[in-house]
Amino acid sequence: MIRARQLFGPGPGNPYPEATAALGLPILGHLDPLFIAMMDETCDMLREVWGTQNQRTIPLSATGSAGMEAAFVNTVEPGDVVVVAVNGLFGQRMVEVASRCGAEVVAVEHEWGLPVDVDRVLSAHPSPKIVAAVHAETSTGVRSDVAALGAGKGDALLLVDAVTSIGGLELRADDWGVDLGYAGTQKCLGVPPGLAPFTISERAFARRVERPRSWYLDLGLLGGYVGEAASSGGGRTYHHTAPVAMVASLHAGLRRILDEGLPAVWARHEEAGRILQEGLQARGLELFAAEGHRLPDLTTVVVPEGVDSAAVRRLLLERHGIEIGAGAGPYAASVWRIGLMGHNARPDAALTVLAALDDVLAAVG
Amino acid sequence: MIRARQLFGPGPGNPYPEATAALGLPILGHLDPLFIAMMDETCDMLREVWGTQNQRTIPLSATGSAGMEAAFVNTVEPGDVVVVAVNGLFGQRMVEVASRCGAEVVAVEHEWGLPVDVDRVLSAHPSPKIVAAVHAETSTGVRSDVAALGAGKGDALLLVDAVTSIGGLELRADDWGVDLGYAGTQKCLGVPPGLAPFTISERAFARRVERPRSWYLDLGLLGGYVGEAASSGGGRTYHHTAPVAMVASLHAGLRRILDEGLPAVWARHEEAGRILQEGLQARGLELFAAEGHRLPDLTTVVVPEGVDSAAVRRLLLERHGIEIGAGAGPYAASVWRIGLMGHNARPDAALTVLAALDDVLAAVG
Secondary structure, eight states: OOOEEOOOSSSOOOOOHHHHHTTSSOOOTTOOOHHHHHHHHHHHHHHHTOOOOEEEEEESBBBBBHHHHHHHHHHHHOOOOOEEESSSSHHHHHHHHHHHTTTTEEEOOOOOSSSSHHHHHHHHHSSSSEEESSSTTTTTTTEOOOHHHHHHHHHHHEEETTTTTTTSSOOOOOOOOOOOOESSSSSSSSSSSSEEEEEEOOHHHTTSSSSOSTTTTTTHHHHHHTTTTOOOSSSSSSSSSOOHHHHHHHHHHHHHHHHHHHHHHHHHHHHHHHOOOOOOOHOOOOOOTTSSSSSSSSSEEEEEOOOOOOHHHHHHHHHHHHEEEEEEGGGGTTTOOOOOOOGOOHHHHHHHHHHHHHHHHHHHH | OOOEEEEEEESSOOOOHHHHHHTTTTTOTTHHHHHHHHHHHHHHHHHHHOOOOOSEEESSSSSSHHHHHHHTEEEEOOOOOEEESSSSSHHHHHHHHHHHHOEEEEEEEOTSSOOOHHHHHHHHHOOOOOEEESSTTTTTTEEEEEEHHHHOTSSEEEEEETTTTTSSSSSOOHHTTOSEEEOOOTTTTTOOOOEEEEOOOOHHHHHSSSSSSSSTTOOHHHHHTTTTTOOSSSSSSSOOOOOHHOOOHHHHHHHHHHHHOOHHHHHHHHHHHHHHHHHHHHHHHBOOOTTTSBBBSEEEEOOOTTTOHHHHHHHHHHHHHHHEEEEEGGGGTTTTEEEOOOEGHHHHHHHHHHHHHHHHHHHHO
């Protein structure tokens, strides 16, 4: 029996139909001229969703967390100072990853559920090499002001996690001064997980580590893999075998988004999130993320007193085939995370979640 | 227009139909009980194709080259001695990757086209931490004797690249004394590229680096992701979001192979390779790999004097939709690589390549 879930957790969401269809097509060789053209178009479209002109904008051949690792491993040498804004799980992870690269990490801790305090982060160290922050914290459902960090960063490189914003929320890497950005495919881009859309500015590339400890994620080598160098056969420099099926799926998902138009896609995420959040509040449920800083695509809800969080999630899955997420870290049992991302960012999906929650809360109450 | 290529290069090959079909199914959440069961079954089936009982046998969420990186980054600390048998491009890459981990590398160089000289490798250093070799060199089409390395390795850990052998050639990791192995999905496993089947023995795990420089590939953290630890919700420890579509495809490809039976699959690869190699020699073409050590699944052919290698490959692609590979490294223009792997390991595929080569060689001759 094939089970078709409605994936309303923090990701993956249900892919755009175009992205699923592309996975079923015959694959191409990774050096086929048709695949190379598809990769070029994919990078072009990634530049549009990132809001950047960066030449080095590529899908890394691993999941979003490898994008985080690529960002740090290519820029941090032992002893470099990295200021990390920590307002959730993914800020904590940045601290861990940067520290493994040998960084002297200055972690600026925030209460979970609040956005990044730009002034505190920018004054945490007089001359960091890198200032790092999460645009949309998947663990808390909070959006932070990347543009303000970019405006005040001085000579530092600005490194941004856009896993839960890309393709669903306004994102303008160049206008905001983002030097390094990584994302995933399985949230608002509406593609299954497996690739990490990545971008790096010329300024950051010029300051990179010459021979990073990771060969697989070495951006100096990856340049020839997707773009700049051409081997004698008119193809690309061989670095590793591109995950061709996933790239085809990403290509189709990006085309779908750009055909609809980024502002329309952003507005659709806003609308779906508003319907969901208003509906939850109308039912007396409390939202976890601070008002005014809530993500539209990922809503965090406080589990009501006396309600068994896991039982609700299990019943939603078993009775309705609907997945929502547990909370993250210390909020595993006390918060739910509901994502309406990519293909699922629709009013009818918002109404579906609300109706199913009504049913299940009545059943467990 | 959808182009359906016949992928007879060094990989990817055309996936098994079952593996492609699985990519088109609705995806599951990465913490869904159904996905967790699918991941468990995938690891069980991977143990069968590796020929191992190792508990820690998992599909890493990146391509085969990341498997190489995971093997070294989890076991090498600065100053550790690593002996690498180099008889092609992937041995060279091992030297580079181990060296970035800080290893003191002893590279045992061989002429390309020859198998690993077991005695030279085993006597290269009195007490290495690791001895590393490629089972099936994708760059040269040569098979080496892993069992002999295992028999003589002493206390060292044996690290093996099985990218071009797994699922197509006899592979018995436990019987042969393999401590660390990595592979890819896009060759004889008959699945698109994107995952790295990986295995590590208890003995090697006990000697691993406690906090490797890579967070993404840290095997200590990945244990909870696929197997051992269970979170309060009855699920897995969250490490990163599994590439669920690719895992579903690998699951389907492995099931296809095990339904047919490993000995039957190996025999099919042998037969297809024999037909191809005999056919090439009957046409007066010279094989590159040393006789007696030729891979059945990947055949290397010397480009005849005066023939433009790239023109032949281009014409095969344009006229017949058939891809074969150029040579690797110094043999880029003087060798072709023809793969009959996984779904393509069939007599009719061997005859197809031969017929198409006849046509194209006549056209350029």
